[in-house]
Amino acid sequence: MLDVCLPGTGGTVPRIDRFLACCYMRFEGRGLLIDCGEGTQLAVKKAGFSLGKIELILLTHFHADHCSGLPGLLLSMGNEGRTEPLLICGPKGVDEIVKCLTVIAQELPFRIRTRVLGDFDTAEQAGFSVTAFELRHSCPCLGYDVRIRRGGKFDVEKAQKNGVPQRLWSKLQRGERLEGFGPEHVLGEARRGIHVTYATDTRPVGIISTMAADADLLVCEGMFERDKADRARESSHCTMEEAARLARDAGCAKLWLTHYSPALPDPTVCFAEAEAVFPAAELGYDGICETIRFEEM
Amino acid sequence: MLDVCLPGTGGTVPRIDRFLACCYMRFEGRGLLIDCGEGTQLAVKKAGFSLGKIELILLTHFHADHCSGLPGLLLSMGNEGRTEPLLICGPKGVDEIVKCLTVIAQELPFRIRTRVLGDFDTAEQAGFSVTAFELRHSCPCLGYDVRIRRGGKFDVEKAQKNGVPQRLWSKLQRGERLEGFGPEHVLGEARRGIHVTYATDTRPVGIISTMAADADLLVCEGMFERDKADRARESSHCTMEEAARLARDAGCAKLWLTHYSPALPDPTVCFAEAEAVFPAAELGYDGICETIRFEEM
Numbered sequence: 001m002l003d004v005c006l007p008g009t010g011g012t013v014p015r016i017d018r019f020l021a022c023c024y025m026r027f028e029g030r031g032l033l034i035d036c037g038e039g040t041q042l043a044v045k046k047a048g049f050s051l052g053k054i055e056l057i058l059l060t061h062f063h064a065d066h067c068s069g070l071p072g073l074l075l076s077m078g079n080e081g082r083t084e085p086l087l088i089c090g091p092k093g094v095d096e097i098v099k100c101l102t103v104i105a106q107e108l109p110f111r112i113r114t115r116v117l118g119d120f121d122t123a124e125q126a127g128f129s130v131t132a133f134e135l136r137h138s139c140p141c142l143g144y145d146v147r148i149r150r151g152g153k154f155d156v157e158k159a160q161k162n163g164v165p166q167r168l169w170s171k172l173q174r175g176e177r178l179e180g181f182g183p184e185h186v187l188g189e190a191r192r193g194i195h196v197t198y199a200t201d202t203r204p205v206g207i208i209s210t211m212a213a214d215a216d217l218l219v220c221e222g223m224f225e226r227d228k229a230d231r232a233r234e235s236s237h238c239t240m241e242e243a244a245r246l247a248r249d250a251g252c253a254k255l256w257l258t259h260y261s262p263a264l265p266d267p268t269v270c271f272a273e274a275e276a277v278f279p280a281a282e283l284g285y286d287g288i289c290e291t292i293r294f295e296e297m
Numbered sequence: 298m299l300d301v302c303l304p305g306t307g308g309t310v311p312r313i314d315r316f317l318a319c320c321y322m323r324f325e326g327r328g329l330l331i332d333c334g335e336g337t338q339l340a341v342k343k344a345g346f347s348l349g350k351i352e353l354i355l356l357t358h359f360h361a362d363h364c365s366g367l368p369g370l371l372l373s374m375g376n377e378g379r380t381e382p383l384l385i386c387g388p389k390g391v392d393e394i395v396k397c398l399t400v401i402a403q404e405l406p407f408r409i410r411t412r413v414l415g416d417f418d419t420a421e422q423a424g425f426s427v428t429a430f431e432l433r434h435s436c437p438c439l440g441y442d443v444r445i446r447r448g449g450k451f452d453v454e455k456a457q458k459n460g461v462p463q464r465l466w467s468k469l470q471r472g473e474r475l476e477g478f479g480p481e482h483v484l485g486e487a488r489r490g491i492h493v494t495y496a497t498d499t500r501p502v503g504i505i506s507t508m509a510a511d512a513d514l515l516v517c518e519g520m521f522e523r524d525k526a527d528r529a530r531e532s533s534h535c536t537m538e539e540a541a542r543l544a545r546d547a548g549c550a551k552l553w554l555t556h557y558s559p560a561l562p563d564p565t566v567c568f569a570e571a572e573a574v575f576p577a578a579e580l581g582y583d584g585i586c587e588t589i590r591f592e593e594m
Contacts, residue, residue, distance in 0.1 A: 012376070013338070013369070013372070013373050013376065014336070014338070014339055014369070015339075016339055016342070016343055037369075038335050038336060038338070038365075038366060038369040039311075039335060039336055039339075041310070041311070041335075042311055042312075042313055042336075045313070046313055062400070062401050063401065064368040064369050064372050064401040064402050065369070065372075067401055068335075068365065068366075068368045068369050068401055069335060069365075071361040071365045072310070072311070072334075072335040072361050072362070072365050075310070075361050075362075076310050079309070079310065096400070097400060097401065100397040100398070100400045100401075101397070101398070101400075101401070103359070103393070103394060103397045103398075104359050104360065104361040104364055104365055104394065104397075104398070105361050
């Protein structure tokens with residue numbers, strides 16, 4: 001099972017009553033964080049998650065509201081005693097940005113590795129399989145498709161048919177390769193895993209629906225109300241209605257809206273615009289959290 | 298009169314219930330900000346002050362808890378429509394630090410000027426007369442002595458004795474120089490102004506008392522309780538008691554303690570240690586504010 005949480009749901013500038021948009025996912029006790037604006041370290045703690053467990057940080061782009069909390073987060077992770085290396089991925093330039101921001105977070109007790117991701121590049125870390133995809137914003141910006149893969153069930157008949165000695169069964173099931181045998185000799189077909197797609201900041205481009213096809217959850221920015229569609233276009237963002245259309249086109253199970261304009265203190269006032277298009281839409285709020293389980297089978 | 302406020306009073310890492318240490322001063326509607334850690338833009342707004350009015354930012358040093366909020370603050374100032382240049386002063390390296398941090402705050406609608414201050418260097422901006430002085434921390438770090446200067450009273454006898462035509466009196470009083478006359482020909486001796494001294498992060502060095510001699514207010518870090526004097530020494534900080542001794546030695550009118558350890562959620566538990574040494578000590582808290590007036594004379 002995968003815990004998904006939005007510790008913050010605000011766009012552009014933080015508000016006293018709303019942290020900046022980010023996403024924390026936890027799988028088997030290990031964490032993935034998407035974006036880290038000013039205050040994200042507090043938002044994650046307030047939501048009840050651990051900074052120390054983060055093993056992968058994905059930055060969507062390099063506007064301050066998505067990455068200015070990085071030095072503080074890294075220092076706090078260091079204060080908590082982290083020594084394991086940390087992987088930070090993002091669009092082209094992520095290495096320089098991390099280098100620049102960490103001039104005020106020197107002497108960290110752990111190593112940072114950075115990795116540039118391009119369109120459809122993948123990263124595997126801590127059980128998370130991530131595919132980056134290009135969004136359309138005022139600067140290069142990536143969406144992230146996150147999957148938890150799930151192998152097939154143990155298949156006794158298949159193991160016997162393949163002549164696998166019984167003493168190897170449990171090791172092969174755990175993924176080891178021994179004496180010329182591998183998991184493929186004892187496991188049935190891979191089962192459906194868990195699938196979450198994250199998209200901020202962006203215009204409503206079709207690739208979001210393509211990536212989120214069949215997702216358990218699409219987290220998508222819905223920064224503006226319908227009345228401000230012009231403003232959304234000018235600033236390369238989405239209205240809630242546009243986000244809902246993306247979810248409908250994807251056929252995903254659920255949509256969480258996020259990254260609200262600071263000029264929209266109460267997003268409930270225009271939620272009906274999204275719900276009318278996609279009834280499984282929900283308004284994200286700081287601390288919204290859900291556990292997504294593997295299908296029973 | 299000068300408004301002095303501590304929008305935040307925390308050290309090292311932000312807490313949900315405490316912003317990071319900073320100081321906002323307002324004189325004749327214009328603002329000075331000392332330090333800008335993660336969340337300072339929110340802390341200043343919550344304390345009821347304007348980001349747009351800041352004309353001078355003083356950075357004490359370049360640990361993240363004192364400067365990581367800079368990109369977000371600058372962007373918010375830009376969003377509020379600022380176009381006037383902004384002066385940022387700090388220890389050696391301030392130019393590179395500001396350049397690095399603003400890689401995520403590009404396209405600001407105003408120009409940033411930076412200025413390195415050394416020991417006893419002064420800066421004059423927006424009515425604030427600032428003198429930097431070196432503190433003793435784990436990295437180069439500056440305290441700031443802030444004064445609001447006050448000219449002499451208009452002296453009719455002196456003006457007549459100097460033969461100043463009456464039509465020039467009010468202009469000379471406002472500081473203009475005309476027809477060979479200046480303010481010195483119509484004003485009495487300069488009167489006592491307003492004097493505030495700010496010192497974080499530091500060991501309790503004597504220069505703090507020297508600078509704060511006769512100050513209306515000393516704002517000084519008191520990060521630890523007496524029991525943690527070793528920890529204070531190791532990390533180059535002060536206990537509350539040490540800060541109180543500095544205030545007593547200075548003979549200043551008042552002391553505000555600030556920059557509390559995140560491990561000290563309730564600083565009242567050890568305040569008696571400071572008060573016993575310096576009865577005019579006060580525990581700073583987020584939003585503490587005072588208006589310091591010119592003496593009647």
